[in-house]
Amino acid sequence: IGKEIFHYEQVGSTQEIIHQLVQEGYGHGTVVVADEQVKGKGRMSRPWHSGKNQGIWMSLLLKPELPPVQAPQITLLTAVVLAEVFASATELTPQIKWPNDILINHKKIAGILTEMQAEQDQIQYIVLGIGINVNHDQQSIPEDIRHKATSLKIESQKSWEINWLIQLILETFENTYEQFLDKGFQSVKEKWEKYGYKIGEEVTISTMRKTWPATLVGIESDGALLTRTNDGKQKKLYSAEIHWGDD
Numbered sequence: 001i002g003k004e005i006f007h008y009e010q011v012g013s014t015q016e017i018i019h020q021l022v023q024e025g026y027g028h029g030t031v032v033v034a035d036e037q038v039k040g041k042g043r044m045s046r047p048w049h050s051g052k053n054q055g056i057w058m059s060l061l062l063k064p065e066l067p068p069v070q071a072p073q074i075t076l077l078t079a080v081v082l083a084e085v086f087a088s089a090t091e092l093t094p095q096i097k098w099p100n101d102i103l104i105n106h107k108k109i110a111g112i113l114t115e116m117q118a119e120q121d122q123i124q125y126i127v128l129g130i131g132i133n134v135n136h137d138q139q140s141i142p143e144d145i146r147h148k149a150t151s152l153k154i155e156s157q158k159s160w161e162i163n164w165l166i167q168l169i170l171e172t173f174e175n176t177y178e179q180f181l182d183k184g185f186q187s188v189k190e191k192w193e194k195y196g197y198k199i200g201e202e203v204t205i206s207t208m209r210k211t212w213p214a215t216l217v218g219i220e221s222d223g224a225l226l227t228r229t230n231d232g233k234q235k236k237l238y239s240a241e242i243h244w245g246d247d
């Protein structure tokens with residue numbers, strides 16, 4: 001991972017650059033990093049604010065020999081990697097909000113966007129996008145999300161060296177990913193459980209179709225979220241949003 005790193009000052013989205021590089025024949029482990037994205041993409045087609053030199057805006061090209069159903073495990077694995085990096089590099093306590101948000105002090109500090117191309121039972125490639133708010137001050141976080149987003153600098157009261165963090169993330173990712181390919185998801189699941197946010201607590205869950213209250217139980221070995229509804233029934237979810245408080 002990261003033997004080939006492309007660094008850009010400004011791009012639309014590092015995700016799009018990876019999709020192009022795949023067409024040009026670049027392979028597994030190619031990394032694209034940008035100082036600034038003018039069309040940063042979040043999940044659910046939301047925009048992702050990616051101001052100049054404020055954060056880590058990075059995409060990895062992965063070509064695992066796995067069936068498409070295992071792609072969500074790679075998202076969870078990446079969340080674990082980011083949580084471990086924040087826990088080891090800072091004095092902060094990161095938590096993972098299923099499936100792919102990293103929170104510090106209940107506010108979002110990083111997000112993951114997994115885009116996959118698959119054919120029948122085989123993943124062709126995955127573009128793994130990682131966005132981390134690093135050196136933002138309060139004022140540089142857009143006002144409409146200030147109540148729920150934060151940065152490493154805001155939480156730790158110091159600035160962070162972006163290239164150093166990128167190296168640490170790539171190394172940790174490589175180790176965790178190899179271990180996952182070798183030994184399966186169990187090792188990731190155990191680490192995930194250390195960081196899982198609101199596990200055992202009541203939250204509101206929503207899908208495109210409905211919204212309901214439930215208690216978070218944990219994650220399953222396939223990466224699904226396990227929940228319990230008020231009538232005591234357990235339910236596995238593969239795609240949903242978790243809310244709490246007035247969010």
Ligand code: BTN
Pocket residue numbers: 012013014015037039040041042043044046048050056057058059100101110111112113129130131132
């Ligand atoms: C989310 O939480 O909604 C996911 C955010 C992912 C943002 C990253 S930044 C690098 C890569 N390029 C993009 O356009 N998006 C991802």
